[in-house]
Amino acid sequence: MHFRIKDGVTLDLLPTKQFKTIGIKVDFVAPLQATAITARALLAQVLETSTARYPTQTALARELSRLYGASFGISVLKLGTNHVIRLTCSLVDEQYLDHFTAKQPLFEQGMALLREVLFAPLLPNGQFEPTTFTQQRQNLLTAIKSLDDDKQYLANRRLQELLFTGQPTQAMSALGDTHVLNDLSATDILQTYHDMLAHDAVHVAVVGDVTEARAKAAVADWPLADRAIGDTDPYYRWQLRDQVQNGDDEAPVVQAKLNLAYQLPIYRDDDDFLAAVVFNAAFGGTPLSLLFTNVREKASLAYYASSSYNPFTGTLGVQTGIQAENQQRVMAIIAEQLAAVQRGELSEKLLAEVKASLLNARLAALDSPQRRLTGLLNTQLTHLHEPLESWQEKLAAISVADVSRVAQQVTLQATYCLHGGVQGAK
Structure with missing residues (x-):
C-alpha cells in the first residue's frame, strides 16, 4: 500500500500478521554531492545520540528500554546517484505482551520517538550542543579510520578510487572523508540538517499488524512541507575506459x-x-x-x-x-x-x-x-x-x-x- 503524504513525502505500508514486531523505516534521500556526503554522515551521528527531550545517550537508551526493548538507529548509504540517511525502529507488537498497560500502543510511541529525533533535536541556543557535536565528530573520525583496519574493506575502497578516478561521489565512502570531517563545524551541520528536512525526498515505510488509518495518522503531524523532487535517474552510468x-x-x-x-x-x-x-x-x-x-x-x-x-x-x-x-x-x-x-x-x-x-x-x-x-x-x-x-x-x-x-x-x-x-x- 503506497500513499502520498505531501509532494515528495510518501508512506508505504505492508500490513501483515506474520511478525510479532512492527518495523519502521524512514529514508531521507538526496542526490549524491561530494561536498555533502561527510556532513550528512556526521548529521546522522549527531541525531542518533540525543534529542531535546532525551539529551543524553543514556536517556535515549532508557526510553528505548521503556518501550519494551525497542531498537533504534540511524545509518547512511549510497545507492546509485543518491545518498540516504536512514532511520530504523523495531518495536514489539503489544498484543503479544501479557501485561501491557500503556494508553498509547507501541507503534504510535515509536513513531513519536522518531518525530522527536527528527524534529526536536538537542539545539541549545539554536545550535547543536557543542560537547555532543565534538564527541560525535570524533566518533565518526574513529569509525572511518577503523574501517581501514578491515583490509578487505580497505582494498575495495582503494579499488573504487581507481575505478572512479575524477568521480568523487562514487569513489568516496558513504561515511565521507576525514579531511572534510575535520573542517566541519556545528553551524555546517545545522545547515545540512535544515537542508535535509526541507529538500530531501522522504520515504516512510511500516511493516507489521498496523492499519492504514493508524499509519497515516502517525505521520500526519510530522512537520514536513511539500518539496520539489525531480524524477532523476537513480543509476550511475559511466563510460568504458580504454585502459585497465x-x-x-x-x-x-x-x-x-x-x-x-x-x-x-x-x-x-x-x-x-x-x-x-x-x-x-x-x-x-x-x-x-x-x-x-x-x-x-x-x-x-x-x-x-x-x-x-x-x-x-x-x-x-x-x-x-x-x-x-x-x-x-x-x-x-x-x-x-x-x-x-x-x-x-x-x-x-x-x-x-x-x-x-x-x-x-x-x-x-x-x-x-x-x-x-x-x-x-x-x-x-x-x-x-x-x-x-x-x-x-x-x-x-x-x-x-x-x-x-x-x-x-x-x-x-x-x-x-x-x-x-x-x-x-x-
Whole structure:
C-alpha cells in the first residue's frame, strides 16, 4: 500500500500478521554531492545520540528500554546517484505482551520517538550542543579510520578510487572523508540538517499488524512541507575506459587482498537485469559458483573468492584473499572462468542450482521485516515492482545463452592488490 503524504513525502505500508514486531523505516534521500556526503554522515551521528527531550545517550537508551526493548538507529548509504540517511525502529507488537498497560500502543510511541529525533533535536541556543557535536565528530573520525583496519574493506575502497578516478561521489565512502570531517563545524551541520528536512525526498515505510488509518495518522503531524523532487535517474552510468587501471600497496598483511572491478552495464531497469543476477551468482556470488569452486577449491589459490553485482552503478566486483606471489595465476584463472561463461560453457546443473539458491534467498527475505522494508526504497527509486510469481517465472526461463550474453558485456576496468611486500606481488 503506497500513499502520498505531501509532494515528495510518501508512506508505504505492508500490513501483515506474520511478525510479532512492527518495523519502521524512514529514508531521507538526496542526490549524491561530494561536498555533502561527510556532513550528512556526521548529521546522522549527531541525531542518533540525543534529542531535546532525551539529551543524553543514556536517556535515549532508557526510553528505548521503556518501550519494551525497542531498537533504534540511524545509518547512511549510497545507492546509485543518491545518498540516504536512514532511520530504523523495531518495536514489539503489544498484543503479544501479557501485561501491557500503556494508553498509547507501541507503534504510535515509536513513531513519536522518531518525530522527536527528527524534529526536536538537542539545539541549545539554536545550535547543536557543542560537547555532543565534538564527541560525535570524533566518533565518526574513529569509525572511518577503523574501517581501514578491515583490509578487505580497505582494498575495495582503494579499488573504487581507481575505478572512479575524477568521480568523487562514487569513489568516496558513504561515511565521507576525514579531511572534510575535520573542517566541519556545528553551524555546517545545522545547515545540512535544515537542508535535509526541507529538500530531501522522504520515504516512510511500516511493516507489521498496523492499519492504514493508524499509519497515516502517525505521520500526519510530522512537520514536513511539500518539496520539489525531480524524477532523476537513480543509476550511475559511466563510460568504458580504454585502459585497465592497476594499483597496489604494501601493508602488514599475511594474506594479500586482490580485488578486480569490471563494467557490467546492465541496470535494475534493463530487460537483462535478472539474467545479470543469475550470472553473478554462477560466476562468484554463491558457494556454488565458478570462482569458489575453481579458484578456491580446485586450484587452492585463494582463501576466499567471490563476486558482487551492483545494478545501480553497472559494476561487477571480484574479491579474493591470496598469497601475493600467486597474483598472476589467480587473475588468469578468474579470466578463464569469465571467458568460459562468455562462450556459453556453463552446465545446466550449475544453472539450476544457482537459480534454486536465488529463489530460496528471495523467499527467505519475505521472512525478514527489515529486508522487506529495505526493498521498498529500491521500488520507490526505480519505480519497479516485480510480484513474486512473475519474478519466479522470469527466473525459471533464464537459459545458459542468457547468462552468456550478459557475461559478454563484462569488461575488466581496474585491479588492486594490498600485499605484504612479497616480491612478485606487483
